[in-house]
Amino acid sequence: MKSNSYTIKKAIYSIGILLQILSINQQAQAQHKTIDQKVNAVLKQMTLVEKIGQLNQYNDDWQATGPVTLDSTKAEQVRNGMIGSLLNCVGTKRTRKWQEIAMQSRLKIPLLFGQDVVHGYKTTFPIPLAEACSWDLPAMESAARVAAVEASASGIHWTFAPMVDIARDPRWGRVMEGAGEDPYLGSKIAYARVKGFQGKNLGDTNAVMACAKHFAAYGAAIGGRDYNSVDMSDRLLWEVYLPPFKAALDAGAATFMNSFNDLNGIPATGNRYLQREILKGKWGFKGFVVSDWGSIGEMINHGNVKNEYEAALSAITAGSDMDMESRCYKNNLTQLLADNKINISLIDDAVKRILKKKFEMGLFEDPFKFCNAQREEAALNNTTHTANARAMAAKSIVLLKNENQLLPLSKNLKKIAFIGPLAKAVKQNKGFWDVEVPGVDSTFIVSQWQGLQNKVGINTQLLYAKGCDIEGDDKSGFDEAIAMANQAEVVILSIGERRDMSGEAKSRSNIGIPGVQEELLEALLATGKPVVVLINAGRPLVFNYTADHAPAILYTWWLGSEAGNAIADVLFGDYNPAAKLAMSFPRTVGQIPIYYSHFNTGRPATNDNDRFYNSSYNDLSIYPKYAFGYGLSYTSFEYSGLTLNKKKMKATETIQVSLTVSNTGQYDGEEIIQLYLHDKVGSLARPVKELKDFAKVFLKAGEKKTIQFFINQDKLSFYNQLLQRVAEPGEFELMIGASAEDIKLKDSFELIK
Secondary structure, eight states: OHHHHHHHHHHHHHHHHHHHHHHHHHHHHHHHSOHHHHHHHHHHHOOHHHHHHHTEEEEOSSOOSSOOOOOTTHHHHHHTTOOOEEESOOSHHHHHHHHHHHTTSSSOOOOEEEEOOSSBSSSBOOOHHHHHTTTOHHHHHHHHHHHHHHHHHTTOOEEOOOBOOOOOOTTSGGGGGSOOSOHHHHHHHHHHHHHHHHOSSBTBTTOOBOEEEEETTGGGOGGGOTTOOBOOOHHHIIIIISHHHHHHHHTTOSEEEEOSSEETTEEGGGOHIIIIIIIIIISOOOSEEEOOTTTTTTHHHHTSOSSHHHHHHHHHHHTOOBEESOOHHHHHHHHHHHTTSSOHHHHHHHHHHHHHHHHHTTTTTOTTTTOOHHHHHHHTTOHHHHHHHHHHHHHHOEEEEEGGGOOSOOTTOSEEEEESTTSSOSGGGGOTTOOOOTTOOSTTSOOHHHHHHHHSOTTOEEEEEOOSOSSSOOOTTHHHHHHHHHHOSEEEEEEEOOGGGSSTTOOOSOOBOOTTHHHHHHHHHTTTOOEEEEEEOSSOOBOHHHHHHOSEEEEOOOOOTTHHHHHHHHHTTSSOOOOOOSSOBOSSGGGOSOOTTOBOOSSOOOSTTOOSSOSSOTTSOSSOSBOTTOOBOSSOEEEEEEEESOSEEETTOOEEEEEEEEEOSSSOEEEEEEEEEEEOSOSSOOBSOEEEEEEEEEEOTTOEEEEEEEEOGGGGOEEOTTSOEEOOSEEEEEEEESSSSOEEEEEEEEEEO
């Protein structure tokens, strides 16, 4: 018996060893499998219900950015593998809770957590349009990097940013979320922001997946009305609205989001041309496409489909992989398969794209790798993030006017009156699309009043009066404001719009400064005291009285949690403003749309006196109030010595452009030198000028530097009638300037065969 027992035990031990070796070998083989092989292995085990589950994204219970579908069975659906992603689920505690439920599912496929981290997480940076005015690509990448570090430490895997829509109508509320009117600048910024969000590698614990949105042409909504139709030629689509998306893809954007609008009658969510032919076909995109909130079901309202069944058919066929909050896939894909309306390969392709990102993020290996509470605590209290936000905010402030060098202010002033409805505002400074971080209050936000207090010494007295509200016609506070102004040496007036007057679903027909705020300015100017105006906004506003009468104007946008400190840095000259506008500012709403890269007509107006034959309004200037690329400095710059190393080039060659820029003022500062080209004669009419390069250069007072640009075939190319990108032989006008209107130097060259 002992012998038999010993033999059995020995056999069991040997089998155990063999099983261990087999397990180790299997693990080693699994480690050496490619991600595609791992995805296929998981896919083979999935039921149809589990496959369709991966294509569904639900909103968490506590916060929403769209119309909520109430669902008491959400946890049970996660437990049954019927949900692939949650949005608006933030914080390590909450994301861990949901991921633990997902780990109770049969295949233990982890959830993806997405969030609109648009311009910062806890540390809030300037709204994206403000950042775009910095023209500082490394700074914008760094801002996105900070946002990614904080968001990923808080359990988030995926941000619904950057928004890369080109926008030329400031009535559209979502201009605040993008990079302005120009496709070249917009493309550079899209690339930088994707790199910032995604870092060195997807799967690093300080990186989040980026999402290029909204695909495509959402920024061209007719009349600037949000969610409205878009009607344009394919050539305009390819020349203006698609380039930033291609740049985001080239930067490695993990995901794309389709847009709410229809494009030439077909909703983008069900637009095969956009998603299958361009994005996944011609461009070879390997990531996945998510719908915008409920946009699959909203195709019914467009009149393109008659019910959710047809909506699901249209979207999955067109290439929309994940359904955000409409439930159309969940409720209809099984029946579509049974009815032979779709092939399982469509579902499998979408599932594989989503699973691949989950593998790349390392979630199959460790579903809780982004749920480290200690890392979250450290990331949300990192002082370098605060310093980064302060620097980015200062870089985003545009100096629009500075008569008699009123700015920068002296630090020896005895009394300063700080007046206006936004002077002591706190949360307003964060702007729209900020993130409500659980457990974090508003005490970390530096108001403009606090920023001034932090800056001035004990010998400077700050006087305050609100003056008026942002909206309404109540002038009862004017007398107090005037009294404060009369006691002071200088007045700072902080006015503008509420932070929630710009953003999604915030289109406005009147984009003037609301209420009686400009009347308050008029009353303060009547005191004879010098007035510096701060304009807080999420879009270009119309403010002709202020522009024409205030001696100094800083366009401060919404600058984020360090707004107060950054504004004080600029007011007192610790930072010399260098930002330049990424959008043209109209004189009136009637001038919209107005943008610098327009086409000439057969009867072009060359100036405001040319009124007989022209394409402008007879009662309005042909020029915007402030041009694209416009922005002043406390110092002055001189451009000289423009040279081209050749005046003729072949398509395979490059022209080197050189010029000298000198700081001729009294302050160190930065200048953004802009290079524009005009194709004078083409098979198709070309814009009067197009931005093709720029350089941001720091110069000490009295310093000069040689700046070089290089012109190659790509900078001369455009899409012809056949949508072929070509560079046609002919003459090109070269313009170097400080804005689209302020051209300092000109030359020309010829592209030859």
